[in-house]
Amino acid sequence: KQWYQRRVRGVEVIYNKLVGIFEKIPDLPTIQATMPACFAKFPNVRIIIDATEVPVQKPNGVKEQAEFYSYYKSCHTIKFLVCVLPNGSICRVSNAFPGSTTDKELFIASRVLEDLRPGDMIMCDKGFMIADCLPDGITLAVPAGLWGDRKQFTMEEARNSRELSSARVHVERMIGYMKRYKLMGRKIYISELPHISKIVKVISFLVNLQNKKL
Numbered sequence: 001k002q003w004y005q006r007r008v009r010g011v012e013v014i015y016n017k018l019v020g021i022f023e024k025i026p027d028l029p030t031i032q033a034t035m036p037a038c039f040a041k042f043p044n045v046r047i048i049i050d051a052t053e054v055p056v057q058k059p060n061g062v063k064e065q066a067e068f069y070s071y072y073k074s075c076h077t078i079k080f081l082v083c084v085l086p087n088g089s090i091c092r093v094s095n096a097f098p099g100s101t102t103d104k105e106l107f108i109a110s111r112v113l114e115d116l117r118p119g120d121m122i123m124c125d126k127g128f129m130i131a132d133c134l135p136d137g138i139t140l141a142v143p144a145g146l147w148g149d150r151k152q153f154t155m156e157e158a159r160n161s162r163e164l165s166s167a168r169v170h171v172e173r174m175i176g177y178m179k180r181y182k183l184m185g186r187k188i189y190i191s192e193l194p195h196i197s198k199i200v201k202v203i204s205f206l207v208n209l210q211n212k213k214l
Contacts, residue, residue, distance in 0.1 A: 008195050015198045018205040025083070025091050025115045034087040038166045042141050044121040047091065047112070048084045048171040049128065051103050052178070053077040054200075056188040070099030078188060080200060081110045082178075084171040088211065090178075090204040095197040103128045113138070123168060141167075177207045 028046055039045055056076050059065050070077040077099030083092035094110035101109075107130050116122070118137025124130070126142045134140065143161040178184055181203050188196055 011195065011199050011202050014202050014205070019201070022090065022205045022208055023092060023201070025112075026085070028117070028120060031085055031087070036086060036088075036167075038163070039086045041160075041163050042121060042123060042167060044119060044139070045086055045123045045141060045167070046116060046120040048086065048123040048168055049107070049112070050082055050084075050125065050168075050171045050175060051079055051106055052082055052175045053079050053099060054184055054188055055186075056099075056193070057190050059190060067098040067100055073099065075099075078193070078196065079106055081106045081112070082171060082175055082204070083110075083112060084174050086167070086170065088170045088174065089208050090174050093201050093204045096193070096200065104130050104133070108133060123164065125168070174204075174207060174211075177211070178203050181206075 025047060028044065031046055032043060035043065035045075053070055053073050054077060055073070056068060056078050058076050059068055065076065068076040068078070070079070078096040079099055079101050080096060081092075081094040082090060085091050092110070092112060092115075094106065094112075097106055097109060107128060113133075113135065116138050118135075120137075121139045121141050122130075122134075123141040128140075128142070131140055141164060143164050178200070183199065184203065192199075
């Protein structure tokens with residue numbers, strides 16, 4: 001439809017103008033200069049990451065149905081990796097991936113590691129099983145988990161998890177702002193999939209502008 005083509009062209013214009021401003025990860029000293037107090041125990045955190053999913057129409061093909069089906073959401077979805085700086089601004093949103101993509105696969109495919117350096121720390125939820133794919137010198141800040149026969153956390157683990165949760169709320173808040181946009185709250189049409197990555201990235205740019213995180 002003509003109106004949809006105009007919308008896509010508008011997205012392309014906004015994306016091309018803003019991608020160079022927002023899609024970058026500042027170096028660690030720059031990040032530390034504006035780091036909130038809740039990161040005092042995690043001074044080397046360069047990015048906080050999380051995944052978010054948006055429902056899509058059920059594809060026609062059986063193979064595509066399996067590929068886009070998210071067992072976590074119990075429906076067909078697309079999935080994005082969202083990277084946020086400690087000061088609360090969104091610095092990277094990955095392209096869209098099918099809902100069956102694991103968090104680890106999503107992280108690797110996003111190629112965010114290309115922008116990180118030894119000494120950097122990534123903050124994420126314990127569901128991101130990415131420790132084995134990190135290069136030397138890059139570390140993780142994740143909440144403790146109860147594995148095997150363990151039934152409770154130590155006092156130190158519980159305290160550390162609370163501090164992590166207090167810091168991780170930044171990425172959850174920014175994803176919440178993104179989902180206020182109508183497009184993120186409805187099913188994506190199959191016909192929209194070729195453009196959806198740029199559309200969602202433009203939404204993240206607008207969220208940054210609205211929150212004055214330049």
